[in-house]
Every structure is written in structure tokens, then in C-alpha cells.
Amino acid sequence: MQQQPSLTQYCTGIARDLGQAAVRKYRGDIRRAQSYARPVCDGSFAAGTLAGGS
Numbered sequence: 425m426q427q428q429p430s431l432t433q434y435c436t437g438i439a440r441d442l443g444q445a446a447v448r449k450y451r452g453d454i455r456r457a458q459s460y461a462r463p464v465c466d467g468s469f470a471a472g473t474l475a476g477g478s
Contacts, residue, residue, distance in 0.1 A: 425464055425465075435464065435465040435468065436465060436468045437468075438465070439464070439465035439466070439468035439469040439472060440468045440469070440471055440472035440475070441472060442469060442472060443457065443458075443461075443468070443469040443470065443471065443472020443473040443474075443475070443476060444472045444473070444475055444476035445472075445476070446458075446460055446469075446472075446473060446476070447472075447473050447476030447477050448476060452477055454473050454474065454476075454477040457473045457476070457477075458470060458473050461473075
């Protein structure tokens with residue numbers, strides 16, 4: 425976000441979708457999916473992993 429601030433408005437949606445995709449990739453292993461969270465929009469990524477696991 426620091427290098428391209430114009431992407432900030434999309435951060436939440438992208439991170440949430442990536443979290444859901446990570447859960448699918450790791451076949452429902454939420455803990456493993458969450459291990460890939462990064463400081464940028466990590467709350468949204470975590471929410472995506474939880475939503476992807478349900």
C-alpha cells in the first residue's frame with residue numbers, strides 16, 4: 425500500500441478473497457491458510473480464511 429496507495433481502496437476485498445482462496449488451496453486447513461497473512465490488510469485476510477472455512 426505504501427508503494428501504490430491507489431490500491432488502498434481495494435485492500436479489504438482483495439485480502440478477503442485471497443484468504444478464502446488460501447483455505448480452498450489448503451483444503452479447509454484454516455490455520456495453514458492464516459499462516460500466510462501479512463501485515464497489509466491482515467484483518468481482512470483473516471476474515472476471509474474464516475469465511476472460507478465455513
